[in-house]
Amino acid sequence: RPATGVIISDTVPSKRSTVAHIDPVRAETTTTAQHQTTTMGQSNGDETMPLMNGTEDAAAEPVGLAFVMRRKRRRSLLFAAAGIIVFSFITMLLFIPKKKDHKDEPAAAAAKATESDAHPGILSVPSSPDIPSGCETTVLLMRHCDDYGPGRYDDVDNEHCSYVGFERSRYIADELFGPKQRWPIPSVVYTSTLARVDHYNFRFVETLEPLVDKYDLDYHAYETTEPLAEDFLERLRSGEMCGKVTLVIWKHSLMNELCNSLGGSFCPDEYPSESFDQVWALKYVYDPIHSPAIGHSRLRHSDQPHPNHVASHDTKGEESKRWYTFTTVTQQGFDPLAYSAKFGDYGAANEEVPPPPPFEEGLHGMPVGGGWVMSEEDEHEEI
DSSP states (O other), X not given: OHHHHHHHHHHHHHHHHHHHHOOHHHXXXXXXHHHHHHHHHHHTTOOOOOSSXXXXXXXXXXXXXXXXXXXXXXXXXXXXXXXXXXXXXXHHHHHSOOOOOGGGSOHHHHHHSOHHXXXXXXXXXXXXXXXXXXXXXXXXXXXXXXXXXXXXBOTTOOBOOOHHHHHXXXXXXXXXXXXXXXXXXXXXXEXXXXXXXXXXXXXXXXXXXXXXXXXXXXXXXESSHHHHHHHHHXXXXXXXXXTEEEEEEEOGGGHHHHHHHTTOSSOOSOOOTTOSSEEEEEEEEESOTTOTTTSXXXXXXXXXXXXXXXXXXXXXXXXXXXXEEEEEEEEOOXXXXXXXXXXXXXXXXXXXXOOOOHHHHOSTTOTTSOHHHHHHHHHHHHO
């Protein structure tokens, strides 16, 4: 029994060593040869006989199975890698945006673009041939009255001017427009409609009310910028706006859109949200006769034309006459304290004699303030 144990001890490690170090190629060759021999034996009608002894056959069988499994794993990995590549390619085609090819843009988009887009400040719009060269008109774009502070909303959430906003409205009518004031009385007035989704916004008409009442003006209310711009441009083409001023009271967030719709040149990107004083002035000049691009200035006149000079004002036909636009940003200059002082408010600060009781004789001209309010009430009583 001890001797047998020694023999088993010598033999088993030897066979395991052979299985562990056997060459896969040789194993596959041996397996193939065995399969061929077995097939030949069957074709001759002989019984299938093992060509190797039991020990060698048992060792070869696991080696061939391991080789086949490795090949299957490699094929699976290859198929998986190919699938990942195909999936990535399809994803790239579907989700990565293509670069725009401006050459392929539809002709309709090009037709829609106006000449003012390519040349800011030049409006190529069909106009009446009766419009004289040098005709001017100006559009003033202003924001509605101040809306900060208490009193902005009524009991049903309608929007109104604040106290200072109403004061600004009076300032616009008294100090900005008039025969001897800073700007001429507007001939055309535009503003926004009142209705909102679930309430009314009265700030736009409250800003205009003192002005239109003072000079008996009409105003046109629009909900969006497009119809407003179309109405004005139609008036511009007809020539009826020469020498006239147009006033627009509009929402500050839509001021840039309106300016561009009116053909303004280099419109500011936005109207400051914290400002109510800023004014955008759009001046339109038809065929400006003193423009260096059209004719020679008297100070620069020369008998010899410049080498790069192509056309002159004399050779320019009626069809080439255009409107030139110039956008300027200015300020109303509203000072609430200075405007109140014009009505006699705050007079006690400059007087040694104490003021009379304010509530017995009304607020107009009294140093307690609010003189502009009483002045407005007096005007309504007279009417």
